[in-house]
Amino acid sequence: MTDPRKGDHAEPTTHFGFQDVPESQKAKKVAEVFHSVAAKYDLMNDVLSGGMHRLWKRFTIELSGVRTGNRVLDIAGGTGDLAAKFSRLVGPTGQVVLADINESMLKVGRDRLLDRGVAGNIEFVQADAEKLPFPDNHFDCVTIAFGLRNVTHKEDAIRSMLRVLKPGGRLLILEFSKPTNKLMSKAYDAYSFAFMPLAGKLITNDSESYRYLAESIRMHPDQETLKSMMVAAGFDRVTYHNMTSGIVAVHRGIKP
Amino acid sequence: MLLAGLLASAEHGINHVLRMDSTALPRLAALEGKVVEIDCLQPALKLFVLPDDQGLMLAAHWEGGVDCTLRAPAGRLAQLALAGDKTAVLHSPQVQLHGDTAVLLDLFGILQDLDLDWEYELQRWLGPVPTALLAGHLRLRARWSRQGLTRFSQNLSEYLAEESRTLVGKREAEAAFSELDALKVDIERLEARMRRLAHTLDTSDNA
Numbered sequence: 001m002t003d004p005r006k007g008d009h010a011e012p013t014t015h016f017g018f019q020d021v022p023e024s025q026k027a028k029k030v031a032e033v034f035h036s037v038a039a040k041y042d043l044m045n046d047v048l049s050g051g052m053h054r055l056w057k058r059f060t061i062e063l064s065g066v067r068t069g070n071r072v073l074d075i076a077g078g079t080g081d082l083a084a085k086f087s088r089l090v091g092p093t094g095q096v097v098l099a100d101i102n103e104s105m106l107k108v109g110r111d112r113l114l115d116r117g118v119a120g121n122i123e124f125v126q127a128d129a130e131k132l133p134f135p136d137n138h139f140d141c142v143t144i145a146f147g148l149r150n151v152t153h154k155e156d157a158i159r160s161m162l163r164v165l166k167p168g169g170r171l172l173i174l175e176f177s178k179p180t181n182k183l184m185s186k187a188y189d190a191y192s193f194a195f196m197p198l199a200g201k202l203i204t205n206d207s208e209s210y211r212y213l214a215e216s217i218r219m220h221p222d223q224e225t226l227k228s229m230m231v232a233a234g235f236d237r238v239t240y241h242n243m244t245s246g247i248v249a250v251h252r253g254i255k256p
Numbered sequence: 257m258l259l260a261g262l263l264a265s266a267e268h269g270i271n272h273v274l275r276m277d278s279t280a281l282p283r284l285a286a287l288e289g290k291v292v293e294i295d296c297l298q299p300a301l302k303l304f305v306l307p308d309d310q311g312l313m314l315a316a317h318w319e320g321g322v323d324c325t326l327r328a329p330a331g332r333l334a335q336l337a338l339a340g341d342k343t344a345v346l347h348s349p350q351v352q353l354h355g356d357t358a359v360l361l362d363l364f365g366i367l368q369d370l371d372l373d374w375e376y377e378l379q380r381w382l383g384p385v386p387t388a389l390l391a392g393h394l395r396l397r398a399r400w401s402r403q404g405l406t407r408f409s410q411n412l413s414e415y416l417a418e419e420s421r422t423l424v425g426k427r428e429a430e431a432a433f434s435e436l437d438a439l440k441v442d443i444e445r446l447e448a449r450m451r452r453l454a455h456t457l458d459t460s461d462n463a
Binding site for chain 1: 289
């Protein structure tokens with residue numbers, strides 16, 4: 001029997017958009033994409049989602065149940081949208097850690113938050129979601145918004161998040177998912193593969209990164225698959241909420 | 257998502273207004289970490305308000321604990337938002353309060369005491385000189401409108417009470433009420449005297 005994840009080389013392969021690449025190459029390729037888009041990441045998010053990403057993130061915050069004094073980890077925090085809100089919610093007695101594997105995104109996020117006066121209870125850490133450099137049972141809430149699909153070993157990342165959560169703590173995964181409506185799905189495909197690369201070309205002069213974005217969304221596990229991955233990792237009471245007809249879903253699991 | 261969008265816009269607008277009052281944000285900071293649930297009964301709608309030093313956060317859904325719940329029909333909530341004396345509305349039977357009511361009263365107190373420095377905001381956009389001219393003009397207009405409204409209200413009440421005799425004047429009504437009060441007291445006194453006489457008659461018959 002041959003391992004279906006193995007290509008011509010002996011190294012296992014994984015998907016990078018619709019391409020199969022050696023696992024060791026995925027992180028590097030993803031990093032290149034985000035280095036390329038970091039400077040105009042927020043603008044592109046607003047253009048591509050029509051501002052909807054702000055509402056999706058708001059709903060994620062509402063589900064977090066974060067209170068004053070809590071410790072929150074925002075993985076793949078990018079430009080710090082969620083971290084800024086969490087910083088307000090946890091107050092001066094709490095702590096927010098914004099972690100991102102990509103140096104450029106972290107730098108943009110850090111500068112943006114400091115410019116907005118978000119400081120004091122927030123730390124910035126360059127970290128890999130699969131190997132989180134934090135102690136066990138440390139955080140009250142862990143979030144990852146639009147980041148999981150770029151992780152090479154998603155199961156390892158989910159297990160790592162479970163490890164750093166306190167018992168009773170909650171993980172929230174906000175990610176693109178599978179539209180629940182067939183008509184919406186067709187329109188969304190046309191939008192993703194025609195408009196997104198074009199907008200990327202016009203705004204950041206980089207259509208390839210946005211082609212990757214569209215492809216990586218299609219390769220990401222759907223709602224039920226991601227839910228079963230969270231259950232398999234050891235999360236309890238796993239539920240998900242579809243938003244905008246399932247284009248985006250937020251999964252929530254509690255550490256038992 | 258539509259409600260979330262509306263709340264996001266409302267939150268943006270409210271926080272902008274709150275920043276125009278120099279004391280509102282420091283006072284809201286004292287309520288940081290508190291969560292107020294406003295539960296509208298008719299139509300059914302829930303709103304969560306989270307105050308902090310940057311203003312108010314509004315949410316349609318909140319998973320965390322709630323410090324205070326205000327439950328009332330939409331009409332009462334609107335009345336509460338507009339009323340000068342909010343305590344009177346809060347004590348009405350259709351309004352239910354649960355939890356730490358001090359949080360809610362503090363929050364309403366802050367919103368009621370808002371003194372917006374709109375000239376500063378205008379100055380940021382137009383500059384100091386045009387703002388001074390415009391503000392003077394607006395203040396004059398506002399004073400003129402207030403005086404006009406007061407005069408109109410006085411004239412209207414005089415017309416209705418004195419000329420058309422449609423309504424009873426305030427002094428006339430007060431005199432009538434005082435006569436009614438005196439009559440009521442007299443009747444009560446008479447009733448008491450009759451009861452005493454009846455009691456006296458009963459005692460003499462028995463003797």
